Amino acid sequence: MQPITYDTASAEVRAVFDDIKATRKVADVNNFWKHLAHDPRMLRHVWESLKEMMGPGALDPLTKELIYVAVSVTNGCEYCMASHTAGARQKGASEEMIREVYAVTGLANMTNRLANAYKVPVDEAFK
Amino acid sequence: MQPITYDTASAEVRAVFDDIKATRKVADVNNFWKHLAHDPRMLRHVWESLKEMMGPGALDPLTKELIYVAVSVTNGCEYCMASHTAGARQKGASEEMIREVYAVTGLANMTNRLANAYKVPVDEAFK
Amino acid sequence: MQPITYDTASAEVRAVFDDIKATRKVADVNNFWKHLAHDPRMLRHVWESLKEMMGPGALDPLTKELIYVAVSVTNGCEYCMASHTAGARQKGASEEMIREVYAVTGLANMTNRLANAYKVPVDEAFK
Amino acid sequence: MQPITYDTASAEVRAVFDDIKATRKVADVNNFWKHLAHDPRMLRHVWESLKEMMGPGALDPLTKELIYVAVSVTNGCEYCMASHTAGARQKGASEEMIREVYAVTGLANMTNRLANAYKVPVDEAFK
Amino acid sequence: MQPITYDTASAEVRAVFDDIKATRKVADVNNFWKHLAHDPRMLRHVWESLKEMMGPGALDPLTKELIYVAVSVTNGCEYCMASHTAGARQKGASEEMIREVYAVTGLANMTNRLANAYKVPVDEAFK
Amino acid sequence: MQPITYDTASAEVRAVFDDIKATRKVADVNNFWKHLAHDPRMLRHVWESLKEMMGPGALDPLTKELIYVAVSVTNGCEYCMASHTAGARQKGASEEMIREVYAVTGLANMTNRLANAYKVPVDEAFK
Numbered sequence: 167m168q169p170i171t172y173d174t175a176s177a178e179v180r181a182v183f184d185d186i187k188a189t190r191k192v193a194d195v196n197n198f199w200k201h202l203a204h205d206p207r208m209l210r211h212v213w214e215s216l217k218e219m220m221g222p223g224a225l226d227p228l229t230k231e232l233i234y235v236a237v238s239v240t241n242g243c244e245y246c247m248a249s250h251t252a253g254a255r256q257k258g259a260s261e262e263m264i265r266e267v268y269a270v271t272g273l274a275n276m277t278n279r280l281a282n283a284y285k286v287p288v289d290e291a292f293k
Numbered sequence: 294m295q296p297i298t299y300d301t302a303s304a305e306v307r308a309v310f311d312d313i314k315a316t317r318k319v320a321d322v323n324n325f326w327k328h329l330a331h332d333p334r335m336l337r338h339v340w341e342s343l344k345e346m347m348g349p350g351a352l353d354p355l356t357k358e359l360i361y362v363a364v365s366v367t368n369g370c371e372y373c374m375a376s377h378t379a380g381a382r383q384k385g386a387s388e389e390m391i392r393e394v395y396a397v398t399g400l401a402n403m404t405n406r407l408a409n410a411y412k413v414p415v416d417e418a419f420k
Numbered sequence: 421m422q423p424i425t426y427d428t429a430s431a432e433v434r435a436v437f438d439d440i441k442a443t444r445k446v447a448d449v450n451n452f453w454k455h456l457a458h459d460p461r462m463l464r465h466v467w468e469s470l471k472e473m474m475g476p477g478a479l480d481p482l483t484k485e486l487i488y489v490a491v492s493v494t495n496g497c498e499y500c501m502a503s504h505t506a507g508a509r510q511k512g513a514s515e516e517m518i519r520e521v522y523a524v525t526g527l528a529n530m531t532n533r534l535a536n537a538y539k540v541p542v543d544e545a546f547k
Numbered sequence: 548m549q550p551i552t553y554d555t556a557s558a559e560v561r562a563v564f565d566d567i568k569a570t571r572k573v574a575d576v577n578n579f580w581k582h583l584a585h586d587p588r589m590l591r592h593v594w595e596s597l598k599e600m601m602g603p604g605a606l607d608p609l610t611k612e613l614i615y616v617a618v619s620v621t622n623g624c625e626y627c628m629a630s631h632t633a634g635a636r637q638k639g640a641s642e643e644m645i646r647e648v649y650a651v652t653g654l655a656n657m658t659n660r661l662a663n664a665y666k667v668p669v670d671e672a673f674k
Numbered sequence: 675m676q677p678i679t680y681d682t683a684s685a686e687v688r689a690v691f692d693d694i695k696a697t698r699k700v701a702d703v704n705n706f707w708k709h710l711a712h713d714p715r716m717l718r719h720v721w722e723s724l725k726e727m728m729g730p731g732a733l734d735p736l737t738k739e740l741i742y743v744a745v746s747v748t749n750g751c752e753y754c755m756a757s758h759t760a761g762a763r764q765k766g767a768s769e770e771m772i773r774e775v776y777a778v779t780g781l782a783n784m785t786n787r788l789a790n791a792y793k794v795p796v797d798e799a800f801k
Numbered sequence: 802m803q804p805i806t807y808d809t810a811s812a813e814v815r816a817v818f819d820d821i822k823a824t825r826k827v828a829d830v831n832n833f834w835k836h837l838a839h840d841p842r843m844l845r846h847v848w849e850s851l852k853e854m855m856g857p858g859a860l861d862p863l864t865k866e867l868i869y870v871a872v873s874v875t876n877g878c879e880y881c882m883a884s885h886t887a888g889a890r891q892k893g894a895s896e897e898m899i900r901e902v903y904a905v906t907g908l909a910n911m912t913n914r915l916a917n918a919y920k921v922p923v924d925e926a927f928k
Contacts, residue, residue, distance in 0.1 A: 233401070237402060282752075545633065660875060745909035753922075792837060
């Protein structure tokens with residue numbers, strides 16, 4: 167499917183694009199939104215969720231981007247790795263921080279399977 | 294398989310258990326290590342990797358625990374969710390921080406699939 | 421590995437190719453079968469399973485294709501997304517239907533992780 | 548974490564619970580919502596997304612529930628399998644329909660990996 | 675759903691149960707087959723596929739069981755881990771062999787994510 | 802990120818590269834190591850783990866490579882499929898052996914989901 171650009175977008179889609187651009191202070195939305203715009207309802211729901219949850223909260227926005235990278239690497243989503251690694255860099259992540267995300271993600275994927283394999287029971291102290 | 298406790302452990306395993314206890318300042322190792330001890334070589338490799346990578350670095354140890362939680366939730370590893378959520382709390386995570394990890398993990402798993410589905414091409418700006 | 425075309429196929433593989441073409445009323449089999457033909461036993465087992473299970477039954481063939489798309493998107497299998505989305509269109513799926521499959525798949529991947537994270541116990545009413 | 552019941556819920560959470568009960572014509576919300584209520588923002592976002600996307604559209608609500616089951620089985624989410632299988636039955640799914648969802652989900656998970664393994668290139672006709 | 679036992683099975687299901695018992699030289703089929711029997715067509719397809727593919731071939735049956743364990747651990751399928759680990763032991767696997775399967779599975783899950791994260795291009799020599 | 806070649810590597814990275822080359826009797830390390838070298842600590846940990854665990858043990862090195870292929874196919878890691886299939890061929894795997902790995906991996910991914918779907922309880926005999 168072709169991406170939906172601002173020029174070709176419906177008023178409903180444009181309103182979301184405008185909000186993304188204003189919120190993120192960017193000149194244009196990235197490809198994810200231009201493709202998701204084929205489904206204006208999901209475009210709105212996903213944007214409203216990300217807008218509220220990815221901003222400052224109990225966790226800072228950079229930490230949230232790093233978590234996004236870790237999940238995307240686990241799932242092998244190439245687009246998401248690229249966009250959220252870029253997002254993390256923009257929010258101040260150093261190359262070393264990104265590499266540590268990769269390292270922890272790799273280790274967690276290993277120990278998740280070892281815990282499965284050995285059927286490790288949850289410690290009383292963790293309950 | 295039964296867990297291997299300190300009393301029944303070989304000298305090789307005890308050495309790793311001792312190092313875990315000393316490094317983490319805990320009275321006993323948790324169940325993961327007692328089960329992984331059935332494979333003394335992996336016990337050593339996993340511990341040495343975690344010891345070096347999960348400590349302070351470009352990212353602080355709490356952020357690393359939160360990433361571990363996100364990956365474990367993605368993979369559905371119950372033991373790992375329990376142990377790393379406990380680890381995060383011990384390192385100072387509030388309940389609100391943990392809930393934001395859950396939220397971001399859920400959102401990332403959704404948008405990872407939407408990016409797959411729409412075959413979104415990576416933006417030039419992300420390359 | 422190179423695909424196995426009808427001309428180069430063994431009699432055993434040709435028999436399956438012939439059955440696929442006759443069943444689906446197509447001039448040629450698609451790439452999946454030409455590659456799987458390297459393993460004539462699996463070619464036969466997979467074809468016989470799909471032939472029986474993907475046809476009309478308690479669910480209509482279109483619904484089955486949509487389920488196939490949802491699983492393939494979840495697993496990030498690019499070939500399978502492409503072939504089963506094409507199959508769904510051929511069986512009458514509109515673009516809106518396909519986009520709703522994508523939306524539901526995304527939402528399910530999110531709530532699956534939220535259910536994991538919050539360790540939600542199964543309601544009595546669901547047992 | 549303990550579930551949040553209507554009695555103990557904040558006004559913000561109660562408003563969502565009320566909307567779920569009114570929309571679904573049920574006496575109480577199920578456990579998923581009572582646990583997700585620990586994060587009122589996600590409670591609202593997830594509910595608003597599901598409310599709009601899981602209702603009638605290009606696909607009927609039953610087909611959407613079946614897709615939800617297929618994704619949940621693929622990810623091994625026990626709670627989600629239970630709740631969406633119950634949802635599908637309530638919307639009219641027969642046991643045979645549910646078993647066909649299981650069958651197609653199993654087959655798709657197999658052929659997804661065979662397509663990966665043989666690196667099958669996407670057919671021109673599917674592009 | 676309740677398992678379908680030999681006594682309550684249809685003739686079609688009994689024929690498959692008889693073949694499993696004769697092929698594997700066992701007194702009764704295991705729970706997997708008793709549950710899958712709710713779908714007699716899949717029961718037959720899955721059994722015929724496993725019967726042909728899990729027996730001696732280019733790989734010996736024990737190696738195939740070990741691969742089954744590795745996949746099941748990766749996917750976190752508790753039943754499948756239990757049944758195929760038992761199958762491997764029955765075919766002669768030592769505890770050390772099983773632990774090495776676990777180790778390799780853990781390592782592969784780690785390096786799979788590191789290869790994703792670093793977007794490692796395939797070496798010319800591997801093409 | 803650009804790969805780190807021997808010429809541009811630090812002494813710490815070179816030491817690992819030298820050990821890989823000596824252990825595997827190869828003229829150069831493959832791309833995985835050249836990229837992972839951006840994180841010298843993980844480079845060392847991953848190499849030390851693989852060096853010890855992938856060599857001869859209770860399982861022979863070829864069987865271990867085949868297990869690696871099965872996990873990589875399950876996870877859809879293209880690089881890992883390519884490198885470990887090449888590794889398996891180099892250790893003597895025939896094309897038929899590799900195809901049987903693919904077949905078993907596909908079947909396991911199917912039956913893993915069927916076991917999930919039917920919530921099959923673990924047989925007493927497997928405990």
